[in-house]
Each structure stands twice: as C-alpha cells, then as structure tokens.
Amino acid sequence: MRLAPATLALIAAAGPALAQEVNLYSYRQPELLAPLTDAFTEATGIEVNVAYLSSGMVERLQAEGDRSPADLVFTVDISRLSAIVNAGVTQPVESEVLEENVPEQYRDPGNEWFGLTTRARIVYASKDRVDPLEVTTYEDLADPKWKGRICTRSGTHPYNVALVAAHLYHHNEEETKEWLEGLKANLARKPQGNDRAQVKAIWAGECDLALGNTYYMGKMLEDPEQKEWADSANVLFPVFEGGGTHENISGVAMTKSAPNRENALKMMEFLSSPEAQEVYAHANYEYPIAPGTEADELVQSWGSFEADDVNLMDLADLRPDALRLIEEVDFDG
Template sequence: MGTSREATSVVKASTKYTMLSAAVLGALALVGCNQSTEEATTTADTEQKTEVQATDKASGDTVTIYSSRNEQLIQPLLDEFTKETGIPVELVTDDSGPLIARLQAESTNTPADVLLTVDAGNLWQAGQEGLLQPINSEVVNSNVSEKYRSVDDLWTGLSLRARTIFYDPAKVEPTDLSTYADLADPKWKGKLCLRTSKKVYNQSLVASMIEHYGPEKTEEIVKGWVANLAAPVFSNDTKLLEAIASGQCEVGIANSYYYGRILDENADFPVKIFWANQGEGTEATGTHVNVSGAGIIKNSDNVEGARKLIEWLSSDTAQGKYASSDKEFPVKEGVDESEMLRSWGSFNQDNINVSIFGQRQAEAVQLMDRAGYE
C-alpha cells in the first residue's frame, strides 16, 4: 500500500531532526573563525529555529528558507506571501558562508527548501557545490532578465544592488570622477577608501573588470587602488562611507543600499553618489550591478512551495517592496523604484551576466592578493 506525502514528510522530518544536531555542529566547524559577526545569528537562536522547522516540516506545506538577508527586512514580505497563498514560511538567518556549509553538512537531511542570499558569487558557489536544483519556472524567466539569472537555471536574482563611487562634495567635483579604473590614477593618492577584498562584493566587482579588461589591465588598476589608499581597508561599506564623511578620505567604492540606509537616518549625510563607468569609450561599461537572489535546495521536501515563493518574490506584487525595503533596485523591469532611488538619477548598468562573477571569483581573489589588496 502506498505512503501518503504527509506520512512521508513526518518520517523524513523526524529523521532530519534526529540528525540535525550533528549536522549543525559540522557546519559550524566548517565555518570556524571565518564567520562574520555582521549578520550572524547565535547558535542558540539557530538551534531554536531548527527545532521549529523540523516540527513544522511534518505538515508537508511549510517552506523553510535559509537566508542571509536581514530578517527585519524580509520577514514582512514573507508574512504577506503567507497571507496571500496560505503557505507557511520558516526563516533561518545567518551569513552566506555558514549557510552553505550547513547545507553541505545536512545533505539529504536538510529541512531547507530555499536559499535566499546576497551576491551572484554566493549563489554561483551554492550551485557549484551541488546544493541547488533547477527552478523550472516560466514565471521567473518572464519576470527576470536572463542576465540576472543562472545560466543553468539554478538560481535567480530578485533585487539589484549597484556598487559605485561615493565622494565628499566639499573636496571633489562630480566632473573629477569617471570610472573605477580612474581611481587608480595618482591624482587620488592618499584620497581613496576601500572595503576589504575578503568581501564577496569586491571580488565580484574585480571579476567583472577581468571580464571586461582582461587580467593584466585589471591587476594594474587594483595595484593603483592600493597605492592610493588613504587608510587601511574597512570591514564594511558603512564604515567606509562614514570615513568619507569625516574627511578621512575623499572617494570610495560601496554598495548603494548602504548609502540609502544611512540617508534614512541622516538625510544631511555629507556624502554624494556618482554612477561609475557611464559615457562613451572602452571603459564606459556601465555601473557594476549585482543581485540578491534565491534558489531551490536540491534536497527540498517542498519544491512546489519553494518555486511558488520565488515566483511571488519576482512578481509585481512583491518587487517594489522587496527592493525598496533594503534600498535596492527591482530586478523586474517596469516596477517603480522608491522615491529615494529615483532621486539618485538614472544610470547605465553593466550588462554582463552576473554568473560571471562566480565563474571568475577565484581568479579575482588571486589577482587581488598579487596586487596587495588586503
């Protein structure tokens, strides 16, 4: 006699719950000292959420999300998804690295259905590790441009973040600025601030430059950046922007949504945004744009629910809220941007497929090491 889906889910959830403690410990060991304190949850919180997941998973309907997104920003959207569809959601938050390590350790016993994370490099890595399965959604393919999706359909972008130039308007004129490469010019010596190369955001930026300019020219540019540093590299973009505001440096490179968060708290923050790589010429490739996005876990128990969630997050209903809640840009064309984003002006985006950021990630890391970029 056949076993019903609900009965199967109860058995699998029980098995997963029994094995999960060992899997969590293994995942934490893999992460080790590399775990960032920027967004990580405590072990106690994670264990508590895992227990809830294992219990709710028995229903066969709950979509369990492993997310590196800020819980305060994403939870209201998930609540709205549940309200509209009746599909319950469980959210487990941590940094991307620990989440990927955890999925590796849990293997077929994972309670997760969706990986929701930042940067195409992280999504690409999860795909390379065999942690994701094809989304297989015409809805997603229609809503999201091909350049913001995995070439093998393992993940899709859901919001856009621009990594561009910021400056002190008291010391720098917009006409002084042009491209990422120009920041390597000696005229910026002692005036440039950068975030650490250890963060995937800068790895993806350099990977895109390798794709456009080749490794030799890109290495020259990165060496020029290092020679122009006004201070040791910063651990995050917020500190970098604050350093520009305090006069520690005059220009820097950061993600636009960090700037938006600061403006939310201080509308008079004395730093301005400049869209890099506009205009004409070989370096006018457009401003570097990355994604936050999602994929369906290979060992998901609720593939249909996971697909519905990703489709919903790519829809008109969710896109404006999903993007503007974190000061990001909608990934779906034609969706209205927030008033703040519109105030920054329009810009030309880099049009290369974001999968390249992952494909060239290792090459970018090695190049930055050679250039002395810490």
C-alpha cells in the same frame, strides 16, 4: 502588502500544496524578509519557516544532505549564489513566470538561481572636495591625482572581489593588476571597516572618495546617528570603459532536497512578482529587476545609470582569478 489580482491568480493556478509550509534558509535580516513572508502566507495559506544564518549555509546543506528541511535559500552576492550552485545543493527550476519576471542577465544560465533585486557598486564622493565629473569610470580610481584620497573596505571582501572580477571581464589580467596597484597607491589608509565606515571617513575628512553599495546611502539617511555622514557625500555611478555600472544581486534558489517543492516554486514565483520585488527593494533601497518596476523615490533621486550587461555567473567564474590578483598586489597590506 496588497497583491495585484494577476499575482494572486498565478499563485492560485500553481495547484494545491503538498504541505502547508515552506522552509527557507536566509542570509538576509528578519526585518527585510518579514513583509514578504507575511504577504505570501496571507495570499496562499502556506506558512514560511525561516532559519536566519550568518555563515555556513553551504556546509549546513551539505551536512544535511537529502534530509535537509530547507526548500529554498535566499542570499546576496553572486559569489554566495554561485558557491551554493557549485556545491551541488540546488536544483534547476523551469518556470515561465520566473523567466518573465527575471531578465536573463539576472538568472543562472542553468536556472539554478534567480535574481530578485540588485545593488550598484558605486563611488561615494565628498560634496565639498570632489567635482562629480572627475569620476566617470572605475578606471579613473587608479589615476594618480587621487593619491591619498580613496577609502575602501578590504579588497578580499566579496563585494570588492566581484568588482575586480568585473574589471577582469572588461580587461586582461595585466591591465587589471595595474589598476589594482594604482588603486592601492591612491588609498588614504589601509582597507578597513564596512561600506558605511568609508562614508564616515569622507565626512571626517580622512578621504574624498570611497567604494560602496548604493543601499548603504539609504540606510545611513534613515539613521539619525549616520545621516550627517551620508549628507556629506554624493552618489556617483561610474562605468567600465566599454561597459556599464557594476551591479551585484540578491537571489533565491531551490535546494536539491526541497521536501515541499510545489510550495517552494510558488514562493519563488511570488518573490519574483513585480509587487513583491518593489516591496523588498523599497525596504532595502535596492533596485527591482522585473519589467515595469521602479526603485524607491529616494533611490531614484541619486540618478540613473546604465547597468553592465554581463551575466553575473560569468563574473563568478572570474572570481578566483580576481582574488588571486588582489592577493598578488597585497591590496590590504
């Protein structure tokens, strides 16, 4: 990756490193991080050691305590970011560079995590059986006309819990529960599988609409075995009544122990740079958030949308209530 002179200057101006390494715990895949870690090392001489985890990040950091080698954590979904902060294993970071690169709605109010890219939680719709103008809001999904025509993964998956939390932000509990009951009544089958499985179900004629994240469309289009599924569906960007399209996020936070704090700050600022955000967003078909950045051409081809302007920590605070409502209606039952 080729860095702009301004980005290199910011990294150099951060001062000499205490140790020529930085340690990262990540829930993201190696193939997504490697271009960024390689570019950071090339620009700074600082080696990046990554521990790729599938689960248990909070528990590991708590068990390690002050002895933890981790400087940074890199993860997706506001529920995971807020869980890390609430566990007391991160520290606030003051940085003019981060504040300039990361809009306020995409960072923790206490500066304990910073967003890097976003993904929209959208509707996949059959090209053959659904007029795109029929679904313009999330509330539309509870309309009885869709009875037996919607597919989704588990209601208790973090992606869907965040969406329900967003509904709860714009509506009261009673309205959100009614919406969940209406959505459940419209399901074509019991919630199952991942987001790609829902698009496959549209292709197979099992349902006409499905909830999913935008980036899965890009992933399926690059997979010869799944391209046919993706080609059968349109990407629709519904909004909440009185709001925008729901987004979730990937983000980074500095650990409380951070043995290489100076290097960790350099890497956070690097990851937030427009150049790094665009590389990462293009690799995973997500949306960069730094001012002046653009999504991949394929992602742009799906259309534009007005993002919901709620701070994601407000949604994280609503997550327990959202999960309770999902369980009260027995959404997965």
